[in-house]
Amino acid sequence: MLTKLNTTLYIVIFITFSAATVASQYDAELLRLTNLERQKAGVPALKLSNQLNQAAQNHADDMTKNNYFSHTGLNGSKPSDRAKAAGYNYSYVGENIAAGNTSPADVIQGWMNSQGHRENILNSNYTEIGFGYSYSYSSQYRHYWVQVFGK
Numbered sequence: 001m002l003t004k005l006n007t008t009l010y011i012v013i014f015i016t017f018s019a020a021t022v023a024s025q026y027d028a029e030l031l032r033l034t035n036l037e038r039q040k041a042g043v044p045a046l047k048l049s050n051q052l053n054q055a056a057q058n059h060a061d062d063m064t065k066n067n068y069f070s071h072t073g074l075n076g077s078k079p080s081d082r083a084k085a086a087g088y089n090y091s092y093v094g095e096n097i098a099a100g101n102t103s104p105a106d107v108i109q110g111w112m113n114s115q116g117h118r119e120n121i122l123n124s125n126y127t128e129i130g131f132g133y134s135y136s137y138s139s140q141y142r143h144y145w146v147q148v149f150g151k
Contacts, residue, residue, distance in 0.1 A: 027053065027131045029104040034121055034129065034147070037112060041122045049150060051088035052130025056146040058082060059097075060132030063144045069099045083150060092125045094149040099141035107145045120149055127151045 027048065035045040059073065059082055066074055073082065079095035096117045101107035111117035120126075132146035 026104050026133045030108065030131045030147070031129065033104055033108040037108065037121055043122050043124050044127070046126060046129040046149070049088065049128040049130050051086045052083060052128055052148045052150050053132070054130065055079070055082040055086040055088065056095075056130040056132030056148040057134070058086070058132070059095075059148075060134040060144045060146045063097075063099070063146075064134035064136045064139050067139045069097065069141060069144070071095055071097060079148060083148060088150055090150045092123075092149070092151040094120045094123065094126065096120050096145075096147040096149075098145040099143065101143055101145060111147075120147070123149065125151055 031046070031048055038045060059079075062073060063069055068074065071079060077085070080090070080093045083090055083093045096111050098107045098110055098117075101110055108121075111121060126149040128150045130148045130150075132144075132148075134144045135142055
């Protein structure tokens with residue numbers, strides 16, 4: 001005797017993005033949005049710097065891992081110290097940090113609405129930039145953002 005079996009096949013596809021992939025996508029959008037604000041103000045566009053990216057990412061990761069929010073690292077480092085440690089030789093260096101914002105557009109808007117952050121974004125002395133983004137569900141703000149400017 002033959003029996004007909006009714007079977008259903010489910011195919012599940014898992015798509016994962018590494019933190020590096022997300023950070024890279026955010027870097028491109030942050031650079032675009034930052035340069036859009038500079039263009040509106042008649043200021044030359046910034047170029048992405050691998051060394052400044054490293055300095056920014058290291059600081060974002062440190063704040064996330066150690067659950068704090070400050071321009072001063074837990075080791076006492078300042079933005080200039082972190083840029084130098086990443087191998088960046090600078091004449092000028094500056095930093096914007098933010099926490100809790102959930103998207104690149106949200107963080108840029110927040111910075112543009114803050115006088116000191118806005119001044120950094122529109123400062124014509126800066127020619128290069130790097131970005132850092134880090135996320136942890138267990139940290140106070142979850143999302144941590146860093147812009148490091150240099151020349």
